[in-house]
Amino acid sequence: MGITKTELFTTQQxxxxxxxxxxxxxxxxAILQYLVKSKSCINGTLVQELGLAQATxxxxxxxxKEIGLIQGSIEGVSVxxxxxxxxxxxxxxLFNGLFDELNNSCDSDSCC
Amino acid sequence: MGITKTELFTTQQxxxxxxxxxxxxxxxxAILQYLVKSKSCINGTLVQELGLAQATxxxxxxxxKEIGLIQGSIEGVSVxxxxxxxxxxxxxxLFNGLFDELNNSCDSDSCC
DNA sequence: TTTAATCATCGTAATATTGCAATATAATTA
DNA sequence: TAATTATATTGCAATATTACGATGATTAAA
Known part of the structure; x- marks a missing residue:
């Protein structure tokens, strides 16, 4: 019925x-890269940079922000x-863990 | 209108x-991890393992397969x-490149 | 306190994803 | 060839995502 069955999988997955x-x-x-590059940013700057609507x-x-990858602090009128x-x-x-799983189990070209 | 504007972004993004x-x-x-662990698998095995319907x-x-992460070869009746x-x-x-972007621009705790 | 500036939220339309039953396809076996 | 086995595809319903205009909230300046 179109809803992911999370109960079938591990917490890590x-x-x-x-x-x-x-x-x-x-x-x-793009937002993450821009954040990294400029060390901080505001919504308005990104609208210029990306070309999407402000609401988007x-x-x-x-x-x-919801998954905790970024955090915002109010600075006057902007954030x-x-x-x-x-x-x-x-x-x-987490990603490196996943990647290592393969790299370890597959030492050489013997895999696949 | 609900369709990603890919033309606004770089190929890498x-x-x-x-x-x-x-x-x-x-x-x-889960499928990728199982593939890595068992070095190969078939649809049927995964149905047992994951508990989702065969079609799913x-x-x-x-x-x-479409993005090229896995490849299948026919083995008799199964794949x-x-x-x-x-x-x-x-x-x-690609992922490490993204991760490095931050790690390099953010040497110590001086960031954020 | 009005005005302007900036970001968040709401409501909505378009599109995409998820899951499964039913059915189709392909290969092996009887 | 018919039956069996294993996977792929189709069609559909439910849900989620994407995008944006309109509107709301908040702060700074006039």
Whole structure:
């Protein structure tokens, strides 16, 4: 019926899928890269940079914020977002864990 | 109107988003992990393992195959899938590239 | 306090994804 | 050839995502 059966999977699998979903849109990738590059940004700047409507950017920012990848602090009229280093590290760990699973089980070209 | 504006983003951003989308479902993560663990698998085995309907598994396998993460070879009545090492390496490269962007621009705790 | 500026939220339309039953396809076996 | 086995495809219903205009909330300046 169109709803993901999370109960069938492990916490790690569900967690990884959620984070991957955050990366699964080019606008959110672009936002993260811009955040990294400029160390902080505001919604308005991103509207110029990306070419999407202000409401759309705001929505993408919220998704990134909801899973903890970024955090925002009010600066006068605007809001300054930045990467959350702890979460970012955790994300790297999860992905690297997945990648290592293959690299270890598949030492040479003997695989597949 | 609900359709991703890919033309606004770079090829790398779109590519990364597509791959992330493949990871953005726990069933597909589970399939990849099972493939890695058992070095090969068939649709039927996965139905037992995951508890989703055969049609659903087949659909997830197709998505993974379409972006090149896995490849299947016919073995009699069944089909044996396995990881595509080249693509897997490319995927790692893309993600590590993204991760490195932050790690380099953010040497210490001076960030954020 | 009005005005302007900036970001968030709401409501809605278009599109995409998820899951499964039913059915189709392909290969092996009787 | 007919039956069996294993996977793929189709069609559909439920749900989720994407995008944006309109509107709301908040802060700074006039």
């Amino acid at each position: 569900n967690e990884l899928a959620l984070i991957a979903k955050a990366f699964a849109h080019p606008a959110r990738i 950017i705001s929505q993408h920012l919220r998704e990134l 300054s977002y930045c990467i959350n280093p702890e979460k970012w590290e955790q994300v790297q760990g | 779109n590519e990364l988003a597509l791959i992330a989308k493949a990871f953005a479902h726990p069933a597909r993560i 598994i087949s659909q997830h396998l197709r998505e993974l 044996s899938y396995c990881i595509n090492p080249e693509k897997w390496e490319q995927v790692q490269g």
